[in-house]
Amino acid sequence: MDFSTWFSSGQTLAVRTNIQTEHATTQKIETTIADAIIDIVHCPVNLTSPDVLVYATMLDGRVFVGVDICGFDISKREYKILSNKESLKAPIAAFAFWLCGVKASESVLDPFCKDGVI
Numbered sequence: 001m002d003f004s005t006w007f008s009s010g011q012t013l014a015v016r017t018n019i020q021t022e023h024a025t026t027q028k029i030e031t032t033i034a035d036a037i038i039d040i041v042h043c044p045v046n047l048t049s050p051d052v053l054v055y056a057t058m059l060d061g062r063v064f065v066g067v068d069i070c071g072f073d074i075s076k077r078e079y080k081i082l083s084n085k086e087s088l089k090a091p092i093a094a095f096a097f098w099l100c101g102v103k104a105s106e107s108v109l110d111p112f113c114k115d116g117v118i
Contacts, residue, residue, distance in 0.1 A: 006067045012046035017056040
């Protein structure tokens with residue numbers, strides 16, 4: 001993956017992952033991924049306040065690496081002060097509606113939604 005498009009001169013990097021194997025700890029995996037990116041873009045590491053945050057996760061033995069392009073949790077909503085722990089996050093709910101073909105002009109009734117949102 002070419003990470004040079006995500007980094008400008010002087011920007012800092014941090015890697016976060018939830019991967020842990022019997023052969024490597026999460027910290028070792030984060031360090032290995034960061035080293036590979038640093039070899040390409042030659043950027044410094046800043047673990048507390050990075051300019052670019054890279055995520056890695058594993059699914060079915062394959063590692064997926066992505067760049068946080070927003071810099072904040074896109075599921076947070078200013079208008080939603082209190083929420084139920086069972087509620088879907090907004091990006092997941094929007095994707096579910098998109099998959100189902102729900103149009104913006106249509107209404108959906110979910111009698112099990114608890115706090116008024118899915």
